[in-house]
Amino acid sequence: MRRSRTLILLGLVLLLAAVAAFILLRPADTGQGPPPEATVEATAVPMVEIVVAAQNIPRGRLITSDAVALANWPRDNVPPGAFAKKEDVENLIARTDILYNQPLMDVMLTRDPTLLAARGSDASLLIPNDRRAVALPVDQLSSVAYAIRPGDHVDVLASFWLLDVDRDGQYPTIPFNRNLVDELIAAGAEPETAAEKVLASLENVTVFPRLSSQLILQDLEVLSFGDWVEPTPLPRFTPGAPAEPTPTTVPVPGATPTATPPRPNVVILIVDPQQALILQWLRESDAIIDLALRGAADRAPVSTTSVTLQYLFDTFSVTLPPKLDFAVQFLPPANEALCPERWTKASCR
Secondary structure, X not given: OHHHHHHHHHHHHHHHHHHHHHHHHOOOOOOOOOOOOOOOOOOOOOXXXXXXXXXXXXXXXXXXXXXXXXXXXXHHHOOOXXXXXXXXXXXXXXOOOEOOOOEOEHHHEEOOHHHOOOOOOOHHHHOOOOOEEEEEEOXXXXXXXXXXXXXXXXXXXXXXXXXXXXXXXXXXXXXXXXHHHHHHHHOOOOHHHHHHHHHHHHHHOOOOOEEEEEEEEEEEEEEEEOOOOOOOOOOOEOOOOOOOOOOOOOOOOOOOOOOOOOOOOEEEEEEOHHHXXXXXXXXXXXXXXXXXXOOOOOOOOOOOOXXXXXXXXXXXXXXXXXXXXXXXXXXXXXXXXXXOOOOOOHHHO
């Protein structure tokens, strides 16, 4: 009997514990029902149909119905001169290579095959509206050691050698040393004689021009580096068709090695009309022009200060050495044939 009572009490305890756990663990009822699912409203981008290339279309190829297709395109990004109907481009001739899925524009097509070459160059298709292409001579230093490539952005640095000239005659002027005249008169010379001596000494005087450098133009796009080369014609390509194999060149033993191509000596920049005039003036005025290569994502304008001799001395605290009653004598090398220049070889020191 006592054992039965114990089992009954144990069962009641377990039942009460289960009921308490159910009450404590049940989620609270707020009276608002289950939380509503989050909804995201998608903003529809307005689209329009334009004509695109259904395959690679080489330059000079007649546009046929199977070479083009209609594709949805964001209305705000439709290229200028795009076509809305396939019929508008059929039987026209491609003025330039057109890539697969590229929108067709009116500047890419022509009707008269005799005008194919006369309608403009491929380079003109790469120049945006209100822009111009200008060529500048470059060398190893001005082209950042030939690191520049098409699509890069550069700044233009210019340096000028400045010389004092007569305002009316525009000939170089030499300051008259009036202090020397006074010293000669104080030494007993007649004023006219002193002036003649000073004027005679001016015939052999060398006037040193002053150099000033500044960042002139910023963020110019490079269209081409080196002489312009027409792009290689595209092979005909149809989506789904196997690609044509690329021929491989097998080197012939003992054949003459291919000569290294010359380094580029010209760069073509895309500029606005005013910048084109500035570059033309810099080139014709014999200014020293260098290009500074920008970072791939750097488009921010900067402000700079012209660099002169005074700027360097003031900014970097360069001290002007005092004039003393003695100097260091620089002895020539012992063997001029072996040491033509000072400090170039250890044996010359």
